[in-house]
Amino acid sequence: MKLHFKKTGSGEPLIILHGLFGSADNWYSIAKELEKQYTLYLVDQRNHGDSPHSDEWNYKVMAEDLNELMQDQNLDAAYLMGHSMGGKTVMNFALQYPEKVKKLIVADIAPRHYAVHHQSILEGLTSINLHEVKSRKEADDQLAKHVPEAGIRQFLLKSLGRNKEGEFIWKINLSVINDQIENVGEALDYDNSFENPTLFMGGANSKYIQEKDRADIDRYFPNNHLIYIKNAGHWLHAEQPQAVVDTVRAFLK
Structure with missing residues (x-):
């Protein structure tokens, strides 16, 4: 599927995926800061924003959508960042195409299964x-x-x-x-791991990344760093945008 996206900035490529019910616009204020150092690709995932609708909606096809976008943009590898559902997408992508991910940032989501709560x-x-x-x-x-x-x-x-x-x-x-809301809560299920640096960035007031998640995080992403953004819940990029920008910059450097 040809996803809708916005491209801005200059430098090494950084692709950002939004969460459930969201769109690329959710990350526009973050992108305005990061575009000074990176070429940003703000992506609408399928069935969201201005991207096409489809009856097929799961992490397998969403990871393939991302792969198609990178191929179309002639990106051999990029930094990837995803929030919530987008975090699950980039985790799946990194385990399927590890050679295409320089560094991975996962915002307030863990590899485990989440019960439907929407x-x-x-x-x-x-x-x-x-x-x-x-x-x-x-x-x-x-x-x-x-x-x-x-x-x-x-x-x-x-x-x-x-x-x-x-x-x-x-x-x-x-x-x-x-x-198909159950699909968004699916756990990762792979035999391999992603060895490149991975940042798990949780909201200190959110319960999406808990102590019990460390085992799965270490299993799939052994080269990980877990931090919590103070005074932020699940929508940490909206609640503490400058802290998110500073954290992302420090990690990618």
């Missing part, structure tokens, strides 16, 4: 009647019945777009995500 969000998104809502405010009001946190609603509604007729549409493939 029910209220999915219920809220599917409850919005796009044929009836006349404004984003109306969509937000409907979503608030299921998702009380204003910041999370603001993030989710970035995926609300309009078609050529001016009607509201979801840029995410909501039906496929809803039907």
Whole structure:
């Protein structure tokens, strides 16, 4: 699949993948800082952002999407960074194509299985009647019945777009995500390991990377470094962008 992406900056290539319900735009402020040293590829994963929709949605095909993008851009190897679902994608990619990954950064996700925990969000998104809502405010009001946190609603509604007729549409493939949400929590299952430097960057207030995850991290990524960003939860790049930028710069140097 030909993914939509934004390219900016100059220097060695750094590819960034967003998380579930997100898009490349989620990392734009981070990219504005990092583009001074690197050529950034901000990627919309399949069924998200401006990339194509597909009924097939799992880490095998998402890793192949990334491989196709690198081939199209004539990238023999690159630095890879992924958040949450994007972190699982780059982990899978690094284990399948280790020679194509110079260094790996995984933001607030571990190699293990995660139980489905997005029910209220999915219920809220599917409850919005796009044929009836006349404004984003109306969509937000409907979503608030299921998702009380204003910041999370603001993030989710970035995926609300309009078609050529001016009607509201979801840029995410909501039906496929809803039907196949279990796929996003899949654990890594490989016999090999990725030997190049790998940074696991967790939010100090998040529970996505726990002490029990160290065994899996060491197994698949033995040359790893685990740090936690202070005063940050799962969306650490939005909550503490400068700390994330500084950490990424230090690691890639």
